[in-house]
Amino acid sequence: MTSIDTIVGELEARFDDIALEHVRAWKQAAPNRLAFGCLPVFAPREVLWAAGALPVFVRGGGDRLETIRGDAFYQSYICHLPRSTLELGLLGHLDVLDGMIFPNTCDVIRNLSGVWQSTFPQHVVRFMDPPQTAEPASAAAYLHHELTILYGELCALAGVKATGARLHAAIADVSDAHAAARELAAARCEQPWNLPIDEVYLLRRAADSMPPPAWTALARAYIAAALARGRRPEDRIRVCLVGAFCEQPPRALLRAAERAGCYIVDDDLTLGVEPCGPDPEVGAADDPMTAIVLAWLRASRPSAVRYDQHASAGRALVERVRHHRADGVLFAAPSFCDPALLDQPRLTRVLDQHAIPYTSFKYSENTGQFQSIREQAGTFADSVKLWGTA
């Protein structure tokens, strides 16, 4: 078994590789390989992978990058993610990508697609607007049409034939990765003292830019090594982290929250590579694209960037809290993140109804001061421990 230190060392190296040299190496290892950047949250991973394109989630530069030129694109009241993403592009760190896919996650990412078209004309830029409609037949037909066009374009670019067989194989690969992600989530829920959030986070960020089969193997190796640590549980509360699905918090912030007395047993970090519901169900004779479309439409996990058709986001959060045996919720949203911040009052109302304690703070990806967050998380943990409420 590979040692945990070796695995974590590899994960840290990948995480710090903001110039995507590991993606470049993968592309150069075989002909007809493409890499496509995907902004959070929705990405048609199976479609990209089927065309021989590595899906590479671009989640900003975090605190590993000083944003200078990217800041010149945005006013002070816009979140940080587009600034550092542009900085990465302007520094040439995203040159290895053949194109970028921008989903309709919010108005900022939507408009970033236009900035990208003008600033990086060498990139193929595609905007994906996954259906928000409550009307399933029109939604399915529209998404099928859009994904089929995308698949055809990607295959043409890669010089491969757009076949159903390739899609079938890609669905299998991504579903395997999802299975490993579920195993990781389950292991963390059971033994968060052996799978600390900052390591789990590194592993999940690795999924952002690794071929799905390779990540599946790495994830299973990590789980086995981490569970073998045999650490003893500490007297901490268990919390769900909510709201950090797009612009990512610094890794040190996650570590600070845990060390302040919380085990983060569930979160919405790295949405896009996480399974959000059942995987595409496809028989050998079925149309694989239809299966991909239906999986998206049937995704059961609510998120702030999808229309909450059944007003179920609050109930779903309560269920997640219970399923993970969490004591409370940490709302951690990036400053100026409309989807996350507009969701909070709806969610807290339902938490109040179920007497589930919560606290909230904001961050930006390059936050460097964690003292106040450590104190807030620590006070929250203490009050839950002492009185069962915040």
Next chain:
Amino acid sequence: MSDSVVEKEASMEAQKELLAGYFARLARARDEKRPVVYSFVPGNLVELMSALDVAPVYPEVNALQSAMRQRSGGFIREAERAGHSEDVCSYVKCDLGMLMKGNVGPTGDTIPPPDLLLLSFTGCFTFMKWFELLRDQYQCEVAMLHVPYVGDGNVTDAMRAYVVEQLQREVIPKLEKVSGKRLDLDRLSELLARSRRAEEDLAWVFHSARNRPSPIDAYFGGVYYIGPIFTSFRGSEEACRYYATLRGEVEARLTAGVGPTTPGGPLLDERFRLVVEGPPNWTSFRDFWKIFYDEGAVAVASTYTQVGGSYERGFRHDPSRPLESLADYCLSCYTNLPLPQRSRILADMVSEYEADGFVIHSVKSCNSFSAGQLHMLREVERLTGIPGGFIESDLVDARYYGQANIKNRIESYLQMLAARKRDGGSAPRPPVHLQVLP
């Protein structure tokens, strides 16, 4: 020019009456057993609502009207006390605060609760979150119309078909359910024909700004001009009459060679012709306008007046294909277009209207407009060869409006334009390409 008396055109008075009548009718809607449907301005389906005799309510219009009456601050604070972040859209907080305070509208009449929330998801992501919040408050049904963002600037047949299908399968059945009536497509076509008449007159009014002096201010005056057609009056005879009156007024000013009417009186000396991007500030609307007209600056074109319909760029509702036409309308609203196209539209307007410069008013609340505007500034400068001005405030949150700062910036910008004019550097480049959608 005197500031003591606010001068108004006849059409402004007519519009005031239209608005007062609208809010009064709305207050009676419950008694008259008229279903109430909330919706948004961009991509609004007012002809469809009128064809089914439901009363439309536009929460963002309530918010801006509250702001113009200096009531938005209290509403926003109320919403923030209830847990809404200071970072998010002030329209949303103003509306929610108004609801928490009894839903008394800007004219003092109570706004009735909705029977249906018609979520036309066009050009603004926050709309979706806004109606999720309202649904929680009112516990009523939502009809969701997802209008795809036109990411590469081209409306496709697939997009149009998708919107039409949603109209047929989702929106119309839910509207029929609350109204208790079946949609009469002939009646819808009649309404769209009237829309088209009004749109022709409105487009003529905006195009009149190509003259020197411009008989209109297409931004500060323009927000009055778009009022009826962007809200509940499109498709009505009242709107047709209003726009015919407005056109007559503008024709008269054109013939007389006089400039636009401002709150301080007719603008007699057109010193600067500007194109303006972005919504205005509503809490200090008059003061904001005064900064410009005091300097003889006239907005000859604006993008905000295209947010609820791109009539100036050629869009007309088509009564012969009603649902497809409604789909095209939704898809082609200004904020549903990608930034490169928005930059080209701005650059084309600078050229077509022979503007001396352009000003971007960036508002904190509206990411749909604001995110990327600094990039647009540079793009339009590149396309036109003319430097742009950039100012910042907010829609309805007065805490973010700084009169002195904005005045200083605008005056400095205009001084720079004046210097350019003296040096002969004001000629804009020829039009790049004016794309008419769809």
